[in-house]
Amino acid sequence: MNEVLTQYAFLIAAIIKIVILVFIVLTVDAYLTWLERKVIAHIQARWGPRRTGPFGLLQPLADGLKFILKEDPTPTGVDKTAYFLAPFLTLLLAVTSLAIIPFGPDFKVFGYTTNFGIADVNISILVLFAITALSVYGVALAGWASNNKYSLLGGLRSSAQMISYELAMTLSVVGVLLIAGDFSLKGIVLQQEFPKLGLLSWNIFAIGHGYGFTQVIGFFCYFIAAIAETNRIPFDLPEAESELVAGYHTEYASMKFAMFFIAEYTAMLTVSCLATVLFFGGWLSPFPGSWTFTQYLPTLLLFGLGAYAIYMSIGYETMLGRLVMPGVGTAMIVIGVVLALIPDLNHFVQGPFWFVAKVFAFLFFYIWMRGTLPRFRYDQLMTFGWKFLLPVSIANVVLTSAVMLWRMPR
Amino acid sequence: MSATLIVFFVLAALAVLGAVNLIVQRHPIHSALSLIVVMVALAGLYLLLGAEFVAAVQIIVYGGAIMVLFTFVIMLLNAGEEEHTNFSKLANIAGIPLAVAIAGFIAATIVHSGQPLPPAAAQGSLTNTKTLSMMIFRDFVYPFELTSFLILVAILGAIVLAQRER
Numbered sequence: 413m414n415e416v417l418t419q420y421a422f423l424i425a426a427i428i429k430i431v432i433l434v435f436i437v438l439t440v441d442a443y444l445t446w447l448e449r450k451v452i453a454h455i456q457a458r459w460g461p462r463r464t465g466p467f468g469l470l471q472p473l474a475d476g477l478k479f480i481l482k483e484d485p486t487p488t489g490v491d492k493t494a495y496f497l498a499p500f501l502t503l504l505l506a507v508t509s510l511a512i513i514p515f516g517p518d519f520k521v522f523g524y525t526t527n528f529g530i531a532d533v534n535i536s537i538l539v540l541f542a543i544t545a546l547s548v549y550g551v552a553l554a555g556w557a558s559n560n561k562y563s564l565l566g567g568l569r570s571s572a573q574m575i576s577y578e579l580a581m582t583l584s585v586v587g588v589l590l591i592a593g594d595f596s597l598k599g600i601v602l603q604q605e606f607p608k609l610g611l612l613s614w615n616i617f618a619i620g621h622g623y624g625f626t627q628v629i630g631f632f633c634y635f636i637a638a639i640a641e642t643n644r645i646p647f648d649l650p651e652a653e654s655e656l657v658a659g660y661h662t663e664y665a666s667m668k669f670a671m672f673f674i675a676e677y678t679a680m681l682t683v684s685c686l687a688t689v690l691f692f693g694g695w696l697s698p699f700p701g702s703w704t705f706t707q708y709l710p711t712l713l714l715f716g717l718g719a720y721a722i723y724m725s726i727g728y729e730t731m732l733g734r735l736v737m738p739g740v741g742t743a744m745i746v747i748g749v750v751l752a753l754i755p756d757l758n759h760f761v762q763g764p765f766w767f768v769a770k771v772f773a774f775l776f777f778y779i780w781m782r783g784t785l786p787r788f789r790y791d792q793l794m795t796f797g798w799k800f801l802l803p804v805s806i807a808n809v810v811l812t813s814a815v816m817l818w819r820m821p822r
Numbered sequence: 823m824s825a826t827l828i829v830f831f832v833l834a835a836l837a838v839l840g841a842v843n844l845i846v847q848r849h850p851i852h853s854a855l856s857l858i859v860v861m862v863a864l865a866g867l868y869l870l871l872g873a874e875f876v877a878a879v880q881i882i883v884y885g886g887a888i889m890v891l892f893t894f895v896i897m898l899l900n901a902g903e904e905e906h907t908n909f910s911k912l913a914n915i916a917g918i919p920l921a922v923a924i925a926g927f928i929a930a931t932i933v934h935s936g937q938p939l940p941p942a943a944a945q946g947s948l949t950n951t952k953t954l955s956m957m958i959f960r961d962f963v964y965p966f967e968l969t970s971f972l973i974l975v976a977i978l979g980a981i982v983l984a985q986r987e988r
Contacts (some may be wrong), residue, residue: 492853535951538878542865545886549858549893556851558898564897571894575887595951 417426425526430511433530437510441677442472448779457781466737474818476670484666487559494557494617499664499671502550506682507673509543512536513685515696516763527598528695530761536597537589540686541582544641547679548574551643551660554672558663566659568648569790574788576797577640577647583805584633587812588615588690591624597686601694606740616691623819631691633805638683640797642676644778646785648795684774685767692770695763707758711748718744830870837863848903850896854889861885875951 446468453460461468473565486495516528533539548571555567574696592600592615604614611617616631618624640647661672688694699706721741728734751758788796830861840859861884868877958966 489849491849494855497855534873535874535878538875538882542878542881542886545882545890546858546862548886548890549855552890552893552897553851553855556893568894570896571890575890578886 419523422526425521425524429526429530433510434507437507437673437678437681440681441674442476444680444775445475445673446472447775448782451776451779452783453471455685455780466724470750479667482666484668487663487716489559490663491557491559496551496668497662498550498554498557499668499675501553502547502675503671503678505543505547506518506678509540509547509682510678510685512539512597513689514601514694515685515767516760519760529598532596532598535595535602537585537595537690540682541578544574544578544581547675550672551673554664555660558660560663561660562656562658563660566651566656566662569656570643570660573640573643573647573649573797576794578795580633580801580805581637583642583746583802583809584630584637585690585811586805587625587627587630587641587742590809590812591615591618591627591815597689598695601689601696604693605696608701610696610700610703614691614693614696614698616658621804623816623821625819627691627805627808629808630812632689633801633808635687636689636801637797637805638687639778640793642679642683644676644680645782647793648787649790651744680775680778681771684771684778686706687774688770693766695767695768697762698734707762708752708814710758710761711752714744714751716746716750718742726756826870830867833863833866833870837867851893854893854896857892858885858889861889862889875954 448719449471449712450460461471464470464474486492486675499807511530512533514527514529518527520526529570537664551570551574552567552611555563555565555570558564589595592603594603596602600615607613612619615624615627617628618626643651644651649655651661662670663667697706718741722738725734725737725741728737752763836862840856840863844853844856844860847856862881865877865880865885868874868880
């Protein structure tokens with residue numbers, strides 16, 4: 413029995429991790445919509461959702477319920493196979509791409525060491541690009557199958573945009589690959605740990621790295637291309653409301669629409685995770701290794717959030733606010749105390765804590781841009797991609813390899 | 823039956839079914855989709871052989887870039903369902919016997935050779951990205967650069983052909 417267990421341990425571990433990851437990802441997606449509405453509302457001097465639950469925190473649940481209960485009519489004249497395939501394909505590929513992201517260092521459970529992520533492939537970055545390459549089909553098919561000219565235009569715009577910016581995105585990463593000498597995302601993160609200078613040894617700065625070279629240009633190209641890949645403002649031409657109704661998902665309703673929606677937010681998540689891993693040190697702390705007191709930052713954050721929740725509950729008049737909010741606040745403080753008292757647990761939390769903090773910063777930046785920037789015109793989009801971003805990312809590859817060659821010990 | 827063998831047969835069946843479906847389907851888009859299935863299944867087979875880099879590139883280049891262009895063109899032309907013309911007489915008469923003959927010939931060759939093919943990893947060539955790049959950029963650098971030059975010429979030719987008359 414025990415032998416069989418050790419033989420299939422990796423499979424069991426993988427299944428458990430997949431279930432947990434999918435659950436977390438869907439929750440994060442849901443609350444990302446809440447965050448987006450809230451942040452944009454505050455940018456525009458509004459309140460955003462605040463009726464459903466404290467701070468409108470139950471709004472995603474209400475939205476989800478609405479998606480499930482809505483009628484799902486199939487328009488006439490659609491291509492059935494492609495019409496039904498498109499949302500599933502989009503969501504499947506979006507969630508699959510998260511499987512190769514390492515969220516933290518390897519850890520031990522019941523004496524079994526496993527990696528903090530689902531798959532640790534030694535070509536993980538290529539796998540990610542392969543999945544990105546395939547995810548064009550979901551959007552293109554949705555646009556074509558809907559039998560609607562706006563959908564078709566949206567789908568075509570999206571395919572053209574994704575093909576154009578995929579090149580710049582792939583090339584912008586080459587600099588990091590040159591420094592790391594490794595295709596594995598875990599390897600890329602581990603290589604950024606040294607020489608223990610905290611955030612200065614991350615690939616974006618790459619200071620004191622022997623023969624590395626700062627990847628600011630690479631990051632700049634990567635992030636712009638990534639925004640274009642995920643069809644977000646200012647590159648959201650495939651679903652430009654004022655021109656195309658809603659672009660490729662005009663004819664989709666109910667859960668099928670929600671699938672496109674979830675896929676878009678998951679893609680944002682993946683892209684932010686990848687930016688974190690490649691340029692910002694993944695799960696590594698931004699402080700030098702000698703600053704040991706920084707390991708109590710998660711505790712401090714939990715204390716702050718808990719105190720804020722309790723303080724905010726004072727003004728609430730509903731039962732929910734008066735009972736649940738102080739409860740949640742107290743729970744946060746208790747978890748903080750537990751973390752501070754159990755060193756093993758605190759050590760385990762460090763990696764994911766920093767990873768989540770960095771990814772959150774990127775997601776916030778995404779939303780910030782949506783609240784700030786206008787949309788590109790289509791010819792501007794193409795000119796920018798091909799005549800500016802692509803040459804700059806090629807120049808980054810040449811520059812990085814030249815500097816590395818020059819500084820390499822001979 | 824080992825897990826590898828099961829995966830192999832699933833992928834192989836997927837590839838063959840996709841290829842058959844590619845021919846049977848009447849709508850160009852459905853055919854293109856079947857071709858994508860074939861490409862992805864082939865990538866899976868490469869992965870099974872231990873050629874991870876080749877598998878990833880297979881999906882990125884064939885599954886992604888090239889097939890996207892295929893579907894793109896089909897969508898832009900808004901090509902409808904195919905109409906069946908009268909088959910050529912030659913294909914009607916000689917088609918099936920020839921297909922059977924070729925399949926039999928290949929099968930006979932495989933059976934006749936008697937021994938199983940050596941596993942790819944044992945040849946120690948294309949498993950590692952490093953060895954692959956060593957081969958491309960050191961051992962075979964001139965053929966490689968010549969090929970890229972050829973592709974460049976082809977790109978220039980395409981631009982010249984596509985350019986409007988001035």
